Amino acid sequence: MRRVALRTFVSLATLLALLILGLACGQVSDLWTLLALCLLMLIGGFLRFSVAPNYLASLDSVVLMTVYVIAGPWAAVIAAAVAYLPQVRRRIPLIRRVFNGAQRILATAAGGIAYTLAGGPVGDSALSHEGRAIFATTAATLAQHVANAALVCLVIWIDGKASPVEFLRQVVLPTFLPMAGYGFLGLLLAVLWLGGLGPLAGLVVLVPLLFARWALSQYEVEKTAQAATMRAFIQVIETKDLYTRGHSERVSEGVGMLGRFLRLSEDRQNALEHAGLLHDVGKVGVPTSIIQKPGRLDDSEMDAIRLHPARGVELIGNIPFLEEVKSAVLHHHEKFDGTGYPAGLSGTNIPYFARIIGIVDAFDCLTSTRSYRPARSVEETLAILEQDKNSHFDPGLVDAFVRLIKKDGWKAAEVDQPAPDANVQAGFDHDDLSLGSSGGASGSAAGPT
């Protein structure tokens, strides 16, 4: 049903686009100018850059403004069609390729209508009607982007696989203003062109745009590099204990799921994932002999363990994270009833992120294999969390987490871990609820002892 609707919609859009294109071909007057503009559009089309994750914008929407001003809306339609040609070879399903082409032509036509309605000057008269040109270009940019977004939203809605609202929120809103702002450069390009430079103006204007593109891509590069470095580093710390391998990354993933479930803003979502990844980083300061020691720990050894949150903050203190990351690392072993460490905070005095990490931390520990016990099942663990929810955890967050896991499931710890060792009497994991007062809970989750 949806398939048919989708095909009908795309066919209709394509027919309309072809009709407009045909009309436009009848309106060509200055072939050489049009050719030069098409060439510029092609160059602009090659220079794509990511304005948001998974979303590429190309510079041809900037050049499009130039075409409106120099040669008028009809020429813009032709230029937009030509600029799309190289992308026909992209490896995506045929229906998407067809739709993308039609979408471009229709959006360009919408921009052209806006440009004409706003009384935009075409050709040399733009130099003497500056105000009008600026107004009409702004209108055209807006109309073009709105038409683009509307068409994509329609397709997403008909297709039914993703939410059009999400698309608007994640892609259209953040990119709208920047793309409109860069559209002004298209007008300037036209002005320099008409002012005597001709196609050479393209060279002068495209270089700053290229630089903008470079800066945008470098941001992603640095972000990726940082994430990769942090993960490698965490793995080093985890080599100290075979059983906790992958723990930090799973906690980071788990708090990420919970954060999205709680609809955190993007900044805080990133911060929460970082905090989840780094929460045990201070373990590097705990002697390996204590971490790997089989059997119960005495008080002084336990004190060494209790230092690890503060050590972690000491280590990451200089990294310009949000303040919430540091407080989460420091307080992730606090308990809701105030019996945790290092500060003995209780209730909502415990930082929000620390409460989130505390839950996922305990959950991952219980669902992983330990030297003294096999992994527990997810249902069993959720029941333990429910039982401890008023003593250890924030009850509201536990409810949210339980609902989330029941809905989306949990990837079990698939990292190769050594099997539990029957000879070990009571090994130790500082996160483990099933151990006595030293590590975590008492009573309900009583372990193998």
Next chain:
Amino acid sequence: MTAPGDVEGLELRKLGSGVVIVLAGVGLGFTALLMTARNGVTEWPFVLTFGFLIAIGEMVQFKVDRSRNRAPIATSAALAYAMLRGPSLATPPDVAQIIAVTFVATMVGVGPRAIAGLRWDLVVSCRRVLSVACAAVVFAAVTPADLSWNGSWRHAFPLILAMLLGVLTAGVVDALVGAGQATERYNKPFPASLRDELMVMGQIGMAMGLGGVILAAGTSLLGLWAPPLVVVPLLLTQFAFRRFASAQRTYRTTVRSMARSTEIAGFSSPGQNARTAALAVAIGNDLGLTPARMEALEYAALLSGVGQLALADPSPGGASLLRSREERQQAAEIGASIIERSGVLDHVAEIVRHSNDPYRQGRANNSDIPLESGIVNVSLAYEQLVGEGTGQSPDKAMESIGLGIGAEYDPVVVESLRRVIGRGFRF
């Protein structure tokens, strides 16, 4: 590590040649101001608009790389003001007025930053005044007075060529001054500093310069409609760039923090990694390495001990000289594979891998081993001998390192170390 180059505000003690630059900039500015006051100001609306842009650009400057302050909008606006022509302007501003406007607006922009306690740097601002002055002189000299943007390519082409020449002049002057300063601060050979500066000029400098060209040509054609049209995209680009610069800073501090993990774990004494890195950077500068290699070198020196984390027991005091060579090489190998795992620091991993190879069995016969490994090796050894706790005198340490030239240590690096220590490098 506090690099000697982190001059902020006005600290005369550290400025060195900066004093000359500031004096030249301020002197030139005041002279131009006096001349303009006597001759009268032409085209006030343009003076105010561009002065405003320069001041705002100066106010929203930001920090890239280690010590360079950047105010791209101020630079573009000042360059553009130097290259305005008709039809919008009946009389283009003369050179004195251009310098005066740039100077006054720059000072107006720096003022609020200094009052608000933000980072400011008078030397960088004065460098801009000087390079814009050069661009103005060159542009005025090569452009006949009757050229204007009248719509014909006969006027437009010479104008755009003159503008590009002016912008290029400004870039080269700024690169020369910057290279001189880098040579003075970091004792980097002048040709290497100039190469680095010219490379930066080719990227950021070109974008700023062409931004100025577009602004100038647009304003000449459209009048005061043009500045907002150019400034909006420039601001967007600056925003993107700023975000990038802050991500880069975060990344760098992350690597530094990682390096401190060996100290927290008790494998090295507090500050040991930072001291080793400071020395390695000084040697790298002395040998004129490119910025990319310098960065890898610094990371490698910081992270050289990270392999010890996988070893069970910390060695007392972190004295890796006390360990056997096999053990050190094994730790270096483990460290390299840890660093490699990140997938983004392969070059750093390569340096760390060979950082404990003796010269004779390593670099002397295998040119694939990077020079940086030799630098890290020597830096580690020198830090062990002189650093906190062990406390030998630099001369004595030099002597014992000298015994290992050619066998243990790379002669080129030891020679460089001698120069660095001779110039007064102390931890």
